[in-house]
Amino acid sequence: MTIEMIKSLLHADILYGSKYLEHEVNYAFSSDMMSDVLAFATDHSALITGLCNPQVVRTAEMLDIVCIIFVRNKIPDQNILTLAEEKEIVILCTGHGMFTACGILYSNGLLGGA
Amino acid sequence: MEEQLIFNYTIPGDDFTRAGEASSSVKNKLKKMGLDSGTIRKVSIAMYEGEINMVIHADGGAITVEISPEKIRMILADTGPGIADIDKAMENGYSTAPEEVRSLGFGAGMGLPNMKKYTDYMNIDSTVGVGTTVTMDVYL
Ligand SMILES: Nc1ncnc2c1ncn2[C@@H]1O[C@H](COP(=O)(O)OP(=O)(O)OP(=O)(O)O)[C@@H](O)[C@H]1O
Ligand SMILES: [Mg+2]
Secondary structure, three states: OEHHHHHHHOOOEEEEOHHHOOOEOOEEEEOOOHHHHHHHOOOOEEEEEOOOOHHHHHHHHHHOOOEEEEOOOOOOOHHHHHHHHHHOOEEEEOOOOHHHHHHHHHHOOOEEOO | OOOOEEEEEEEEOOOHHHOOHHHHHHHHHHHHOOOOHHHHHHHHHHHHHHHHHHHHHHOEEEEEEEEOOOEEEEEEEEOOOOOOOHHHHOOOOOOOOOHHHHOOOOOOOOHHHHHHHHOOEEEEEEEOOOEEEEEEEEEO
16 A cells, blocks of 8 residues: 555645655554564554654664554654654654554555564 | 674663664664665664663663674663563563653563564673673674
8 A cells, every 4th residue: 555545544644755655555553562563563564653752763763664654643743753754754644543543544455464 | 794893882871762873873884784674674673672671771871783794793781770580571561661661652561572582692691780781693
C-alpha cells in the first residue's frame, strides 16, 4: 500500500515527507511501547502509535520504518519533525484512535508483519 | 577493512530526548562501510536498547564499539545501580521501570531479551551499587 493511500484512508495530515507519498509500505505494526516495536516490526513497514516523543522516530530509524502514523490527534513537536526530516521518515497524523486506524488499514489490505 | 576500528561514545544520563544518538551514529557508520542491512539492523536494535537502558536505569555511561573482520562488539558500561538478579532481568516482561518511564514508551521488560535475540553473543556483568557492563557481539 502506498503512503498516499494510507493518508487518504485515514484522512491524515502529512507533517513531513510529501515527496515520499508514492513509497510502498509492506506491513504495519502498532504499539505504544517501543521495545515491543523493536522486537517484532519488520522493515519497510509503518508504525502506528499513540506515543509522541523523539524516541518514536529513533525506534523507527533503527528498524528502517518508512512511515509513522500518530493517532488520536497527537501532534509531534518541531524537535520530532526535525528528527524525522533528518532520517527521511514520513510523519502522518490522524484523528482516529488506534483501534479504528488499524482496522481501516487492515480491512483495506495492509497486513501486520508479525 | 582495517584490522580493527574502535568508536567511543559517552552517553549522558539526564537527556532522554537525545538517547539513541550514539546508536544512530553507529548505524550510519556501518551503512557507509557497506555492511549488509540484516547485520546493521541487529547491531542498531541491540545497541539502541542498551543505550536506552543506560539512560533510564543507570544515569548514562559509556559505549565502545569495536569492528573487526570477524565481528562487531559493543561494550556498554555504566556506574548505575547494577542488576541484582540478572536471570530475572532477562525474562520477557520483567521491568522495574517506574510509570513515568512507561509513559515515555519504555519499561515493557523487553529490552534485554531483544538484545539477546538480535546478537550472537551477550554477557551481563553487574554488581549492585557498582554498575553494569553489557557485552554483545554480532558476527560478520
Ligand atoms: N544498565 C542497567 N542498569 C541497571 N539496571 C538495568 C540496566 N539494564 C536493565 N536493567 C534492569 O533490568 C530490567 C529489565 O531490562 P529490560 O531492558 O529488559 O526492560 P526495561 O528497560 O525495563 O523495559 P524495555 O526495555 O521494554 O523498555 C530493567 O527494568 C532494570 O531493572
Ligand atoms: Mg530496556
